[in-house]
Amino acid sequence: MSKAINIIKNTCVPLRNENVDTDQIIPARFLKGTSRDGFGKNLFRDWRYENNDEAQPKKDFILNNPSFHGKILVAGKNFGCGSSREHAAWALKDAGFDVVVSSFFADIFKSNALNNFLLPVQVSDTFLQKIFAAVEADPTSLLEINLADQYIRIMATGEHESFEINHYKKTCLLNGYDDIDFLLSIKPDIEKFETQER
Amino acid sequence: MKSLFEKVWQKHIVQQIPDGPSVLYIDRHFIHEVTSPQAFAGLEKRGLKVFRPKQIVATADHNVPTLDQHLPIKEELSRLQVEALTKNCANHGVELYGLGHPYQGIVHVIGPELGVTQPGMTIVCGDSHTSTHGAFGAIAFGIGTSEVEMVMATQCLLQSKPKLMRINIEGELNKGVVSKDIILYIISKISASGATGYFVEYAGSTIRGLSMEARMTICNMSIEMGARGGMIAPDETTYAYLKGKAMAPKGEEWDKALVEWKKLYSDTDAKFDREINIDAATIEPMITYGTNPGMGVGVTGHLPETNEIIESERPSYLKSIQYMNLGAGTKIKGRKVDYVFIGSCTNSRMEDLRMVASFVKGKQKAKDVEVWIVPGSRQVELQAREEGLDKIFEAAGFQLRQPGCSACLGMNEDKIPAGKYCISTSNRNFEGRQGPNARTFLASPLTAAVAAITGEVSDVRDWL
Ligand code: SF4
Numbered sequence: 001m002s003k004a005i006n007i008i009k010n011t012c013v014p015l016r017n018e019n020v021d022t023d024q025i026i027p028a029r030f031l032k033g034t035s036r037d038g039f040g041k042n043l044f045r046d047w048r049y050e051n052n053d054e055a056q057p058k059k060d061f062i063l064n065n066p067s068f069h070g071k072i073l074v075a076g077k078n079f080g081c082g083s084s085r086e087h088a089a090w091a092l093k094d095a096g097f098d099v100v101v102s103s104f105f106a107d108i109f110k111s112n113a114l115n116n117f118l119l120p121v122q123v124s125d126t127f128l129q130k131i132f133a134a135v136e137a138d139p140t141s142l143l144e145i146n147l148a149d150q151y152i153r154i155m156a157t158g159e160h161e162s163f164e165i166n167h168y169k170k171t172c173l174l175n176g177y178d179d180i181d182f183l184l185s186i187k188p189d190i191e192k193f194e195t196q197e198r
Numbered sequence: 199m200k201s202l203f204e205k206v207w208q209k210h211i212v213q214q215i216p217d218g219p220s221v222l223y224i225d226r227h228f229i230h231e232v233t234s235p236q237a238f239a240g241l242e243k244r245g246l247k248v249f250r251p252k253q254i255v256a257t258a259d260h261n262v263p264t265l266d267q268h269l270p271i272k273e274e275l276s277r278l279q280v281e282a283l284t285k286n287c288a289n290h291g292v293e294l295y296g297l298g299h300p301y302q303g304i305v306h307v308i309g310p311e312l313g314v315t316q317p318g319m320t321i322v323c324g325d326s327h328t329s330t331h332g333a334f335g336a337i338a339f340g341i342g343t344s345e346v347e348m349v350m351a352t353q354c355l356l357q358s359k360p361k362l363m364r365i366n367i368e369g370e371l372n373k374g375v376v377s378k379d380i381i382l383y384i385i386s387k388i389s390a391s392g393a394t395g396y397f398v399e400y401a402g403s404t405i406r407g408l409s410m411e412a413r414m415t416i417c418n419m420s421i422e423m424g425a426r427g428g429m430i431a432p433d434e435t436t437y438a439y440l441k442g443k444a445m446a447p448k449g450e451e452w453d454k455a456l457v458e459w460k461k462l463y464s465d466t467d468a469k470f471d472r473e474i475n476i477d478a479a480t481i482e483p484m485i486t487y488g489t490n491p492g493m494g495v496g497v498t499g500h501l502p503e504t505n506e507i508i509e510s511e512r513p514s515y516l517k518s519i520q521y522m523n524l525g526a527g528t529k530i531k532g533r534k535v536d537y538v539f540i541g542s543c544t545n546s547r548m549e550d551l552r553m554v555a556s557f558v559k560g561k562q563k564a565k566d567v568e569v570w571i572v573p574g575s576r577q578v579e580l581q582a583r584e585e586g587l588d589k590i591f592e593a594a595g596f597q598l599r600q601p602g603c604s605a606c607l608g609m610n611e612d613k614i615p616a617g618k619y620c621i622s623t624s625n626r627n628f629e630g631r632q633g634p635n636a637r638t639f640l641a642s643p644l645t646a647a648v649a650a651i652t653g654e655v656s657d658v659r660d661w662l
Contacts, residue, residue: 018514019390019490023628028609032261032275034235034282036343046630076514078391081424081490082628084326085233086342107360107394107426108326112342125510166358168218179344180244183352186213186221190354193212193223 003117004176008098008145009155011070014135015062020075021082022109026091028083039087040094067139072099074131074143079120080109089116099145101152103128114169115178121145121152127161130154147173201468202431203362203397205461206337210320212354219356225319227254227349228305229292231261231283232609233324237347238286248290250353255314256287256294259304263611264572264599267297276610290350301444303575303601306330306543310414311577313443317432317459322349327543327625329420332429333413334436335462337397339427360426361395361471364464366402369478374658376553377412378545378623378642380404381419382484382494384476390492394424396472399464404478405430410439411549418544419625422491431463483658486627486640487530488518493627495530497645497657503527521629522637523617531655533639535621537614538563538650539632540643541572541599542606542624548578550623550643555587557647557661563595564653570597570612572604596650608633621649 017024030042048063050056057064073092079102080088089112092100098118103125105113113120123131134141134154142155147170153160165173172178183190200208212221229237234256241248248254261276263269271277280297287294295301301308306327309315315331321338322328324346331338345355365384385392398420405413413430420428437456440446447455482496495501504526507515519526524533540546540554551573563569571591573579579601582588591598605612606624613633614620620638623646627638639655648656 016513017517018511021490021626021628023607023626023631027630027634028260028607031232031609032279034279035239036236046634052634078394078424081390081394082326082421082626084324084340084342086236086324086344089342104391104394106391106424108340108342112344115342115344166218168215168356179356180240180348180351183221183348183354183356187352190212190221190223190352194353198209 005098005117005119005173006147008071009142010072011140012072012074012101012131012135012143013062013068013070014132015073015075016132018076019078019081022080022085022088023082025080025088026085031085031087036090037094039091040096043091043095068135071097072101072143072145073097074101074128074135077102077104077125077128079105081106084108084112086112086116089113089118093118101128101131101143114173117173117176119145119147119173121163123152123161123163127159130159199465199467199469201362201464201470202335202399202429202462203337204468206318206320206335207359209318215356219358222320222355222357224322224349224353224355225253226309226314226321228309228321228323228328229254229256229346230305230323230325231258231279233343234286234346235279235282236343237324237350238290240347241350244351246351248292248350251291253353254292254350255309256283256292257302257305257308258283258296260603260607260609262297262602264602264604267600273611300576303577304543304546304603306418307546307574307578310334310410311443311575313440313446316440316446316455317436317462322355326421327418329425329427330414330418330543332417332420332427333410335429335432335459337427337429340421360397362399363393363396363425363472363474364399364401364470365474365476367400367404367476367478368402369404371404371478371481373662374483374644375481376642376644377408377415379481379484380478381416382486382491382640383481385419385423385492386484386494388423388474390422390490391424392492393420396425398425398428400428400430401464406433409549410435411547414547415544419491422625432459483642483645485530485645485655486638487522487524489521489627489629490518491625491627491640493518494640497655498531500529501526531657533655534619535567535639535649535654536618537620538567538569538646539572539605539620539622539624540646541570541574541604543574544625545623545643546572546574546578548581551578551582551587552585554643554647555590557644558594558596558651559590561594561651563650567650567653569595569650570599570605572599573601575601605632607631608636621646621655
């Protein structure tokens with residue numbers, strides 16, 4: 001799953017809902033896998049299908065609208081609140097998303113996303129509304145996300161905003177490293193710490 | 199001039215990455231069947247063994263049935279997940295309190311009850327309600343599965359120091375108001391995302407007056423306002439609770455531990471990024487009406503009128519109350535309920551069961567209501583039977599089941615049917631949380647117990 005990220009230029013799916021919790025992203029009854037794969041088909045399961053039936057997609061749900069697709073999910077504020085299930089990040093990634101844009105992210109979701117090379121981009125409320133407006137006016141609108149320079153741009157209008165990311169995490173994403181590699185590399189220090197009087 | 203959080207945090211820093219997170223040492227790691235299999239698999243893929251198996255405690259709780267636990271789990275995927283946990287624990291030398299074990303139960307109930315959770319520790323679990331353990335003055339927080347793997351591999355995590363918030367609650371609680379109401383009140387005031395980015399300390403005379411069980415209920419729901427965790431400084435109540443618990447320090451070790459624990463409080467000049475003061479007297483018995491835990495009101499209150507909601511949030515508000523099939527501006531008291539669920543890591547401890555039993559003693563449940571009492575652990579279940587609470591519940595028409603997460607999340611057999619209303623002592627009222635299209639009212643065990651008797655949302659104060 002590890003894959004370095006830098007510049008992503010793509011279309012997006014606008015999900016205006018706020019407070020999207022991880023129980024919506026992937027309901028608990030689909031958490032029974034013992035591997036990381038295959039969660040994408042149950043992404044937003046109960047919003048996507050009537051009566052839990054794949055033959056009955058809900059027409060008004062954005063992921064069922066063929067006009068909208070892409071590697072970027074744009075969502076209302078407080079995305080990813082609730083349960084710590086990393087399955088939420090796996091499901092988004094498995095469904096083809098590399099970036100989630102919102103004006104606010106829940107903490108655990110953010111670290112889970114980063115650990116799976118799914119980039120959470122936090123923008124201002126105003127900028128978020130501009131993205132929604134641009135995409136809804138023209139579903140083929142492109143967004144550009146530049147991790148190295150930390151900005152997001154609406155290609156059609158040229159409007160852009162910078163976003164924050166912790167320096168350490170940025171380096172990891174740009175290079176495709178993960179935290180475990182780093183922690184394993186300092187194991188002698190950890191062992192020494194354990195023997196110290198604290 | 200350090201806060202409680204900073205005192206515990208600083209003792210656990212192995213290394214500070216310049217311009218980056220800290221390497222934080224983890225004392226205790228709880229695992230359950232849902233969020234651990236991929237971590238074990240990841241570890242094995244790297245050719246590693248669990249680094250410190252003795253610091254991990256495992257249990258099966260999310261997928262387990264709450265009736266006939268001696269039989270094999272019916273649902274195949276649930277059974278496989280529980281079996282995977284058993285196999286992984288055996289391979290890596292991790293202690294497992296699985297089905298049938300006298301210590302089995304919901305992970306956040308058994309940790310404290312066994313004395314594994316102790317003041318001053320860092321505690322994690324692949325579960326957001328790990329915040330519960332903060333009631334003992336520990337830094338306890340939920341993590342994702344990749345982080346579970348990190349802790350298994352190195353007993354450490356990379357963490358940035360959160361911002362600090364203190365919530366002071368002072369004064370006497372009103373009759374019929376219990377700790378669940380305090381936390382539902384706080385979340386209704388600061389919203390489901392109001393504490394995102396913060397670690398919260400709960401303080402003040404009201405908190406000091408609460409039992410450990412009641413403190414755990416409050417810390418448990420810290421995550422429902424977005425906080426990474428919540429904590430309460432340990433005191434005599436904490437020590438009295440821990441003394442004699444199975445894994446608590448004994449003899450000389452106990453005396454040594456106590457000296458350290460007594461240093462754990464926020465200094466008078468400690469700094470917080472945000473402070474909130476609450477007068478306990480303003481808190482009523484609470485209930486939620488919507489689909490996030492911040493959508494709560496006093497039980498005699500109304501749903502907000504649409505125009506009271508700020509414009510940008512109206513679509514979400516309307517979607518939420520439509521899901522609940524409730525009208526803006528309407529009263530919540532008197533709404534019919536179909537199910538009553540008393541359980542979950544928020545409210546399934548002895549004190550909760552005793553509270554419910556003493557209220558329902560000699561009363562009968564309403565005809566059309568189904569009432570489930572699900573103890574948080576085997577120990578709680580046995581204790582309840584020993585005290586004769588089972589008889590009281592039975593006489594009232596309530597069902598006392600076996601320990602597990604049960605109807606807190608629609609993952610095991612205990613689901614609330616579509617369209618039905620459940621008054622629940624759990625912590626989440628998200629869409630579909632208790633089963634596809636199920637509708638949840640969150641409340642305290644007392645408010646849930648009254649609803650079981652009347653068959654509708656009621657004010658417990660009318661009965662006291
Ligand atoms: S009782 Fe509910 S909230 Fe608590 S651990 Fe189980 S599923 Fe999670």
